[in-house]
Amino acid sequence: MxxxxxxxxxxxxxxxxxxxxxxxxxxxxxxxxxxxxxxxxxxxxxxxxxxxxxxxxxxxxxxxxxxxxxxxxxxxxxxxxAAPGAEDVREIYRVRRLIEPAAVQSGEMPPGALEHLEAIVAKAQEAKAAGSVLDMADANQELHKALVGLSGSATLARLMEKVLAEMRLVFHAMSTAPDFHSHYVDLNAALVEQIRAGRRAEAAAELRRYLDAAERELLVHLGAVPAEPATKGGADR
Amino acid sequence: MxxxxxxxxxxxxxxxxxxxxxxxxxxxxxxxxxxxxxxxxxxxxxxxxxxxxxxxxxxxxxxxxxxxxxxxxxxxxxxxxAAPGAEDVREIYRVRRLIEPAAVQSGEMPPGALEHLEAIVAKAQEAKAAGSVLDMADANQELHKALVGLSGSATLARLMEKVLAEMRLVFHAMSTAPDFHSHYVDLNAALVEQIRAGRRAEAAAELRRYLDAAERELLVHLGAVPAEPATKGGADR
DNA sequence: AGGAATCGGATTGTTCAACAATCCGAGCAA
DNA sequence: TTGCTCGGATTGTTGAACAATCCGATTCCT
Structure with a gap:
C-alpha cells in the first residue's frame, strides 16, 4: 500500500x-x-x-x-x-441496459464511427489471440464506450465512463478474477457486424441479451445469485 | 445581486x-x-x-x-x-431523447409508480386551471423525473435531476419567458394514460415527438434555428 | 490621436498552522 | 465478560499569509 x-x-x-x-x-x-x-x-x-x-x-x-x-x-x-457490491452491480447494469441498446438503436452514427468500432473489435481479437486478458478487457470497455458514443452525447459518454470505472472497481474487488472477457470478443464482433449491416434493432436486442448474461455471470461470481435456476425473480439483496 | x-x-x-x-x-x-x-x-x-x-x-x-x-x-x-446556450440545449435533448423514451418503454414499473404519475398530472392540471405557470413548470419537471424513475435506476434519476436543473438555467437565461408549459399539460396526461393502458411503445414514440417539439420551440426562442423551414441543419452557435 | 507597453490593484490558487469536533481503541471497573 | 471513561489520532473548519495571474487604467511612443 x-x-x-x-x-x-x-x-x-x-x-x-x-x-x-x-x-x-x-x-x-x-x-x-x-x-x-x-x-x-x-x-x-x-x-x-x-x-x-x-x-x-x-x-x-x-x-x-x-x-x-x-x-x-x-x-x-x-x-x-469505493467497494461496489452486488447491488451496485445491479445498478450498473440497470444503467447500461437502458443506455447502450438505445444508443445503438437510435444513435445518429457520426461519420467514422463504424470504422472506429471495427478497429476496436480488431484490437480485441488481436488481444485474444495473444492471450492478453488485460488488453481484452481494455478493448471491451473501449467498445462499449464507443457504442454509447454513437448517441453523440458527451454527457452520456461521461456517464458511461463513470460506469466503466465502477466496473473496473468491481473486477478489482473480486478476489478471483477468471476470464470474463474472452467469451464476449466474438459477440462484440457479431454485434458490430449487425450494426454495419444496418440491423440496428436486432443489434440492440442482442446487446440486451449480452448485458443480461454478463450481469448474471458477475452476480454469480459474487455469490449474490444462485448459479442455475433462471425462473422466478427470487432472492433480492 | x-x-x-x-x-x-x-x-x-x-x-x-x-x-x-x-x-x-x-x-x-x-x-x-x-x-x-x-x-x-x-x-x-x-x-x-x-x-x-x-x-x-x-x-x-x-x-x-x-x-x-x-x-x-x-x-x-x-x-x-452556468449559462447554457443553444448547443447545451441540443445536448440536453440528446440525453432526454435517449433516456426518457427508453425508461418509459422498458422500465420495470415499480408498484405505486402509476399512481404517482397520475398524481403529478392532476397537480399540473390544477396548476393550469389556476393559471400558475410556476407550479405548472414544477409539475412538468416532476413528471419527467418520475418517468425516468420508471427505470428504477438511482443513477439515471440523478442524471435526470441534473439535466432538469440545467433546464431551469436555460429558462432563467431567457430574457422573455413565454408560457412553454401549458401546451404540454394535456400531452402529459395523454402520455400517462397510454402508459396506464400498457401501450408503452406508443407512449415512448409520442414522448419522442414531444421532446422534439419542445427542443425546437426552445431553439427557436433562442434564435438558434429558423422558425419555419424544417429542412437542412443551419446555423450553429 | 491611436495603439502598444507597463504598472498597480484586485482576485484567485495554494500552503501552513492552529483549534474544535469526532471517532476508535486501550485500559479500567463492576 | 460487559460496560464505561479516557486519551490519542484523524478529520472538519478556520484564518492568515504569500505567489501567480488577470484586468483595467495610465503612460509612452510613433
Missing part, C-alpha cells in the same frame, strides 16, 4: 493544471489501475505528504472523486476507495 | 451537515430559483463572508457545484453561474 502511494511522488514537482485536479487525476488513475484496493482508506496526512501537496488541496481532490463516486466519504471517518 | 447573497445569511448559524455540502446546497437552491442569474460571477470573498464560512470551505462547495456543472470554473478568473 505504501509503495503505491509514494511511487509517483517524483513527478510531484510539476502540477500541470490546477493542483487539485491534478491530484484527483493521479488518484483516479491509481484507483482504476488497482494500485489502491477497493475499501482501503486514504489518509489525508499520508497522502498529502506523499504527493507533496497541502492537506487542503488533497481535500479538494477528494471532493472531486467523491462526486464521481470513485471514493466514499464518511464524515469524521475519512475517505475510502 | 447583493440582496440575494446576504439574504439567507441569517440561517448561517446552523450548518447542519458538513459545512461544505451545506453551502453547496444553499447555492444550488439559489441558482435553481433564479436568484443568482446565469453568467453572474460568484466572488469568493463576498460569498464567504455573506454565508459566514471560510473561503476554503466555500471553495469546496464550488468544487461540488462545478462537478454538477451548475457553475463554470475559469482558472484565475473565478466561478460563474
Amino acid at each position: 505504501n509503495a503505491a502511494l509514494q511511487a509517483t511522488a517524483d513527478s510531484g514537482q510539476a502540477p500541470h493544471a490546477h493542483t487539485g485536479a491534478w491530484v484527483a487525476g493521479v488518484l483516479r488513475s491509481r484507483i482504476s489501475a488497482g494500485q489502491l484496493a477497493p475499501g482501503s482508506k486514504l489518509s489525508e496526512q499520508k497522502l498529502s505528504e506523499a504527493l507533496g501537496v497541502s492537506r487542503n488541496t488533497l481535500r479538494e481532490a477528494f471532493t472531486v472523486l467523491a462526486g464521481e463516486s470513485m471514493v466514499q466519504r464518511i464524515p469524521n471517518r475519512g475517505v475510502f476507495v | 447583493n440582496a440575494a447573497l446576504q439574504a439567507t445569511a441569517d440561517s448561517g448559524q446552523a450548518p447542519h451537515a458538513h459545512t461544505g455540502a451545506w453551502v453547496a446546497g444553499v447555492l444550488r437552491s439559489r441558482i435553481s430559483a433564479g436568484q443568482l442569474a446565469p453568467g453572474s460571477k460568484l466572488s469568493e470573498q463576498k460569498l464567504s463572508e455573506a454565508l459566514g464560512v471560510s473561503r476554503n470551505t466555500l471553495r469546496e462547495a464550488f468544487t461540488v457545484l462545478a462537478g454538477e456543472s451548475m457553475v463554470q470554473r475559469i482558472p484565475n478568473r473565478g466561478v460563474f453561474v
